[in-house]
Amino acid sequence: MTFHQDIGGTRHTFADLKTLLAKASPERSGDHLAGLAASSAEERVAARLALADLPLTTFLREAVVPYEEDEVTRLIADTHDAQAFQPVASLTVGEFRDWLLSDAADSAALKNLAPGVTPEMAAAVSKLMRNQDLIAVARKARVVSAFRTTLGLPGRLGIRVQPNHPYDDAKGIAASLLDGLLYGCGDAVIGINPASDSIPTTIRLLDMLEEFRTRYDIPVQSCILAHVTNTMEAIRRGAPVDLTFQSVAGTEAANRSFGIDLEMLAEAHAATLALKRGTVGDNCMYFETGQGSALSADAHHGVDQQTIEARAYAVARQFKPLLVNTVVGFIGPEYLYDGKQILRAGLEDHFCGKLLGLPMGVDVCYTNHAEADQDDMDTLLTLLGVAGVNFVMGVPGADDIMLNYQSTSYHDALYIRSVLGLRPAPEFEQWLHKMSILDEAGRVRPALENAGGAGALLTYAEGAHHG
Known part of the structure; x- marks a missing residue:
């Protein structure tokens, strides 16, 4: 699938899904080394605009690494939980970002959603997020x-x-x-x-x-x-x-x-x-x-x-x-x-x-x-x-x-x-x-106060043998 995005009279074309994802990435030296990075800030913005309008279901139909050639792709596809994906199945990548930042996406909702998210979906939505967005959503996603x-x-x-x-x-x-x-x-x-x-x-x-x-x-x-x-x-x-x-x-x-x-x-x-x-x-x-x-x-x-x-x-x-x-x-x-x-x-x-x-x-x-x-x-x-x-x-x-x-x-x-x-x-x-390493308020005790059980640990370290 080829993707197009017009900005200021210029049409930017992205040959396939992996090209679109690469051009939408924040700048980093590794992508330049691989020849994958956006050639300009305008191209990066165009890629992000096109990515924002992409339905999440696209990632279930198109693999960035061919299914027949790669066992990681097969693992991703074969273990995808369609039922867990349902709450966001109708969304585009941009709408998914908005949902993640909403109150509806609380810790319980994110836990239930996790088996339905593919890595490529997660990577795609991250490319549309500011640093504060990444922090705000990750803080809600508690994993024990x-x-x-x-x-x-x-x-x-x-x-x-x-x-x-x-x-x-x-x-x-x-x-x-x-x-x-x-x-x-x-x-x-x-x-x-x-x-x-x-x-x-x-x-x-x-x-x-x-x-x-x-x-x-x-x-x-x-x-x-x-x-x-x-x-x-x-x-x-x-x-x-x-x-x-x-x-x-x-x-x-x-x-x-x-x-x-x-x-x-x-x-x-x-x-x-x-x-x-x-x-x-x-x-x-x-x-x-x-x-x-x-x-x-x-x-x-x-x-x-x-x-x-x-x-x-x-x-x-x-x-x-x-x-x-x-x-x-x-x-x-x-x-x-x-x-x-x-x-x-x-x-x-x-x-x-x-x-x-x-x-x-x-x-x-x-x-x-x-x-x-x-x-x-x-x-x-x-x-x-x-x-x-x-x-x-x-x-x-x-x-x-x-x-x-x-x-x-x-x-x-x-x-x-x-x-x-x-x-x-x-x-x-x-x-x-x-062991008296923490005081009553949960603070680490200063060394001179750290006598009790910590003294035994010191004795161990002093006696540790060479292997």
């Missing part, structure tokens, strides 16, 4: 998930403790882990990106976290962010796996570049679920995504990077995860050039994920060769907090010494919880009080 803690509840914000180490040293990991716990962080997950891809290293780190968790009876879940095949082998060897992790993308070819497919993810989900290690829920998968991953793998099929990113959320949605995290600025300035583009992408990803019914977190981050700094990250963190993000990262000093990128720190977690009146997950909050 649970394992040993309950995440996504109103008035709560989870933090992942990310105690990475450049050579997986147990003492260095323990120090970073302790640092995070004493700041009240860790309720989303204690998640280590291993420097080594060896299965023995994965098992050693899992055993370390399990021993620490059980010794102090901490209601948290742990995860080693190894490749899914390593985690499945660790499960076969009897390792204490809480969550299985995998990076996922929005096309079959991009996922193949990660060494995965949907069948493998289904096998991993079943194996992890069978361990029955959750106490308050059974959401046992952790997925990470990021705009630009399909383009970097030359697996984007000529689709703009934000639409492809939204398609990755269909993959995640299939396996009922505890956590989905868009690592928004990690891939670099080739895909998101500066702070403005990173900020917009973070709000888009969070909005699209929530609209599709996912428990979305955001790694508010950038690489040192991007035109961005920590002030940009402060702004995005604040906006995401207002938007009701489920969790963000906690990295010592906001500087990951293994992955070599800039993220958010444990201090940043204190900031955003304080200014917005947010609290940790209820199960974890109770433990923080028991």
Whole structure:
């Protein structure tokens, strides 16, 4: 289908649906790199006007990546819930935006709608929205998930403790882990990106976290962010796996570049679920995504990077995860050039994920060769907090010494919880009080007052052995 839009006597023509979506996207370096971006502001406006008049049902008839060539497209089409879609089935993309911003689209309505929304619908409507629109709708779209803690509840914000180490040293990991716990962080997950891809290293780190968790009876879940095949082998060897992790993308070819497919993810989900290690829920998968991953793998099929990113959320949605995290600025300035583009992408990803019914977190981050700094990250963190993000990262000093990128720190977690009146997950909050890490008002105690149970944690860190 070809699309036309006249502006000021000039007719703009868009050859097909994926071209229309790409030309309507806010400017970003990745779309320019792929040769997909609008050539002018006028062309971008023309594309948005044409997109606004497009019936939502168009996305059920036309695929941006062919059904016959791509298992992600087949997943999207074959699992679409027509009954859930009915409340908005008669709307255009522009009318859908208006409905989402209306009082009719409350939290209950958005929850019921989620199975009827395709990723391409979510991406399309996001392209018509200002930043405040993305925030306002995402805040209404509450998605709750649970394992040993309950995440996504109103008035709560989870933090992942990310105690990475450049050579997986147990003492260095323990120090970073302790640092995070004493700041009240860790309720989303204690998640280590291993420097080594060896299965023995994965098992050693899992055993370390399990021993620490059980010794102090901490209601948290742990995860080693190894490749899914390593985690499945660790499960076969009897390792204490809480969550299985995998990076996922929005096309079959991009996922193949990660060494995965949907069948493998289904096998991993079943194996992890069978361990029955959750106490308050059974959401046992952790997925990470990021705009630009399909383009970097030359697996984007000529689709703009934000639409492809939204398609990755269909993959995640299939396996009922505890956590989905868009690592928004990690891939670099080739895909998101500066702070403005990173900020917009973070709000888009969070909005699209929530609209599709996912428990979305955001790694508010950038690489040192991007035109961005920590002030940009402060702004995005604040906006995401207002938007009701489920969790963000906690990295010592906001500087990951293994992955070599800039993220958010444990201090940043204190900031955003304080200014917005947010609290940790209820199960974890109770433990923080028991350990005297929080005072009666729910504030993190100063170090000199933090004696009780925190002293035991210090003793553990001092005695952590080298693996």
